[in-house]
Amino acid sequence: MARVAQRARAGGGLLGSAQWPFLERSGRPDEPVFVTIYEGNPNEGPTSVEVCAPVAAGGDRVIPAHREAYARVTKSQVTSGELGGVYEAIEKWIVANGLTVARAPRETYWTDFGSAAADDEVFDVAFPVT
Secondary structure (H helix, E strand, C coil), rough: CCHHHHHHHHCECCCCCHHCCHHHHCCCCCEEEEEEECCCCHHHHHCCEEECEEECCCCCCCCCCCEEEEEEEEHHHHCCCCCHHHHHHHHHHHCCCCECCCCCEEEEEECCCCCCCCEEEEEEEEEEEE
């Protein structure tokens, strides 16, 4: 993440949680935002994974605006092995609501996972949908 942040700062300005109203949490400092995009299911074998950070201008790739189905994830959900269930729950919600997965799922991180408390929300799991 340090290399991604350094490149983002040099390439247009790393954006933090303060620039995204849906990521702001009262009493928390502005923190860098990172996005991990999975082009397949890593539980089923090798897959491409892209780690990136939003920048103010001039990035390497533009992700088109889109609608997402997402869930907030706590540190304890990750450390207790429940993360796979989060993905499954989102996929079930998508189908139940008549939507279709449009692109690869992603995780959006906005806090330091290592220093987070067990019940702290640490990232979103999201699927672009149509």
